[in-house]
Amino acid sequence: GQNIDQPTEMTATEGAIVQINCTYQTSGFNGLFWYQQHAGEAPTFLSYNVLDGLEEKGRFSSFLSRSKGYSYLLLKELQMKDSASYLCAPRDMDSNYQLIWGAGTKLIIKP
């Protein structure tokens, strides 16, 4: 079956680093997406991993280990505007290449 696990909520301090973990189970893994969603707004694309390793994009990095069914999103130099929910979404080719969405991790940044 399909399953996505992320922590429900995390708190971090402005200027610090935070890592948001995601474990997943899909029958036909075909890449993993991270999205950011501010309260009351639409999800917006952050990153995509299809091969093992780290993808860096400015203050944000995303890591994938396909053998472990594990990914993380790393946010550096946290800013107040990073307060949002972060959604992990693996793509499953056995489900017509649909994205399978986790419930998201609400990240609260404190000054």
Place this chain on the structure above:
Amino acid sequence: DAGITQSPRYKITETGRQVTLMCHQTWSHSYMFWYRQDLGHGLRLIYYSAAADITDKGEVPDGYVVSRSKTENFPLTLESATRSQTSVYFCASSESMGVSYGYTFGSGTRLTVV
């Protein structure tokens, strides 16, 4: 303007009424999707469409109807609204299913059924 737009942004309706949520995209993307988002749940797929006149059920299709007569429009109709359909509805589009940038979402429609 280019993009994906949803209307209305907010809607309150009564139980038993029919209501239609609109979605329009200007990119000529082949794929369009309707999701609902409820507290404690991830985005749940209601219906999706691979092209005009091609639609398919997602995870939670019961109580909803879609159509896609034109590539750019993908309306979602609640035939007889129930309180359990109170939710935030997002429309999304994608050029194909294999892209590395995922889906682009509309701003959402917050629907309340009273």
